[in-house]
Amino acid sequence: MVDEIESADKKFQKELISGTSALVLLSVLNDANDAAEPMYGYQIAKLIHSQGEDIPMLKEGALYPVLRSLENSHLLVSRVEPSVSGPPRRYYRITDEGLKTLERWRKIWSQMTTFVDAIMKGESHDQER
Amino acid sequence: MIRSVDEYLRQLKKELAGSDPAVIQDAVSDAEEHLRIALAQAYKANPNISEADAIPPIIDKYGSAEEVAAAYRQMEQRLPPGLGRPASSARRSPIARFFGVFADPKAWGALLYMILALGTGIIYFTWVITGLSVSLGLLVLIVGLPLLILFLLSVRVIGFVEGRLVEALLGVRMPRRQRATDKSIGWWQRIKNLFRERNTWTTMAYSISQLPLGIVYFTVFVALIAGSLYFIATPITMLVFHAPPYVIVGDTEYRAVNWAIPLFVIGGVLLITAAMHLAKLVGRAHGGLAKFMLVSKKT
Numbered sequence: 034m035v036d037e038i039e040s041a042d043k044k045f046q047k048e049l050i051s052g053t054s055a056l057v058l059l060s061v062l063n064d065a066n067d068a069a070e071p072m073y074g075y076q077i078a079k080l081i082h083s084q085g086e087d088i089p090m091l092k093e094g095a096l097y098p099v100l101r102s103l104e105n106s107h108l109l110v111s112r113v114e115p116s117v118s119g120p121p122r123r124y125y126r127i128t129d130e131g132l133k134t135l136e137r138w139r140k141i142w143s144q145m146t147t148f149v150d151a152i153m154k155g156e157s158h159d160q161e162r
Numbered sequence: 163m164i165r166s167v168d169e170y171l172r173q174l175k176k177e178l179a180g181s182d183p184a185v186i187q188d189a190v191s192d193a194e195e196h197l198r199i200a201l202a203q204a205y206k207a208n209p210n211i212s213e214a215d216a217i218p219p220i221i222d223k224y225g226s227a228e229e230v231a232a233a234y235r236q237m238e239q240r241l242p243p244g245l246g247r248p249a250s251s252a253r254r255s256p257i258a259r260f261f262g263v264f265a266d267p268k269a270w271g272a273l274l275y276m277i278l279a280l281g282t283g284i285i286y287f288t289w290v291i292t293g294l295s296v297s298l299g300l301l302v303l304i305v306g307l308p309l310l311i312l313f314l315l316s317v318r319v320i321g322f323v324e325g326r327l328v329e330a331l332l333g334v335r336m337p338r339r340q341r342a343t344d345k346s347i348g349w350w351q352r353i354k355n356l357f358r359e360r361n362t363w364t365t366m367a368y369s370i371s372q373l374p375l376g377i378v379y380f381t382v383f384v385a386l387i388a389g390s391l392y393f394i395a396t397p398i399t400m401l402v403f404h405a406p407p408y409v410i411v412g413d414t415e416y417r418a419v420n421w422a423i424p425l426f427v428i429g430g431v432l433l434i435t436a437a438m439h440l441a442k443l444v445g446r447a448h449g450g451l452a453k454f455m456l457v458s459k460k461t
Contacts, residue, residue, distance in 0.1 A: 051233075051236070074192060075196050078224075092224060092229055092230065093223050093225065094192075094193060094196070094225035094233065095225055095230065095233035097188075097196070097233075098192075098234045098237035098238075101188055101192075120195050123192075123195065
């Protein structure tokens with residue numbers, strides 16, 4: 034029974050993460066863009082992980098396929114650079130199209146959170162009466 | 163317990179077995195990059211730590227091979243097929259958009275499809291007409307019915323194969339698996355469904371129409387491409403044959419004058435570009451037709 038609840042919680046959390054990770058990555062790379070510094074995968078993963086340490090389902094490894102797919106849809110571009118230590122690093126940068134997409138997604142996100150919050154507070158219910 | 167980066171990578175490959183080799187390659191290179199950097203960081207923090215001790219917490223954060231493999235597989239499902247890259251909506255001048263068609267894989271795919279359509283058209287047409295007439299002709303005998311059923315099943319296979327071709331070359335999402343057979347219903351019901359389904363008959367109609375369409379596609383595009391190449395090559399043919407391009411109307415021969423030659427070249431370049439656009443356009447229309455005719459509404 035406890036296992037069942039836990040796995041349901043994990044599933045819910047996982048779905049939320051996979052639904053939002055594209056938005057999160059675009060935002061991170063947008064900030065990096067403002068600072069005029071492209072970031073590589075490990076940096077991005079560390080940054081995101083440091084913000085979400087108490088979310089156990091947030092796995093760094095799951096961010097990479099999202100980066101790849103964003104690049105595939107031309108929202109990001111990447112280039113590989115050799116590094117002094119360790120393997121070459123793939124640096125990601127947000128494109129103009131990515132910036133526009135982020136702008137639109139932010140609006141959708143705030144719509145979504147406002148909506149969910151409102152429902153959970155029961156405001157809509159009060160209005161019905 | 164995983165004790166080294168290499169061991170993790172091996173496990174990741176194992177978890178991804180059966181996926182597209184390109185996906186496996188992506189996943190392994192991402193993981194290697196991340197884990198090696200993380201390991202270097204761990205050594206920096208504590209020079210005495212061994213790889214076997216440093217790796218478990220890193221992997222805990224990165225995700226197990228199973229979880230990471232699942233993430234890549236999930237992403238792959240959402241990605242559009244081969245050529246189906248979303249068109250970049252970047253603002254480009256009309257001229258750049260006009261000539262940009264040469265960099266568009268969809269236009270090349272469509273052009274290839276148009277050329278191939280003659281061949282596939284001949285095969286589908288022959289198969290369907292032969293199958294239909296043989297099995298209908300033998301319907302008065304007892305062997306006619308099983309033959310007809312086998313033929314209808316083969317039409318399904320044609321629909322599936324053509325769908326794969328359409329997806330690969332025209333970038334229209336088509337079924338990637340054969341239709342699942344409902345095992346819960348009896349074989350008699352299944353045979354009845356075979357006759358009753360819209361899909362069976364539309365696929366047959368599509369296969370028959372592929373021949374006339376294929377002839378038109380092939381002729382038009384071969385003529386357009388050959389014609390424009392001829393125009394583009396006029397300066398070379400003039401050098402070789404010492405004669406300008408000409409047409410004969412009735413008894414009169416009209417020769418192109420020398421100053422018109424650059425116009426021929428420009429015209430040829432414009433024509434071949436327009437032909438690419440036409441291929442893309444016709445490809446899109448044909449993709450729509452294929453989707454309408456070959457894909458069953460209910461699964």
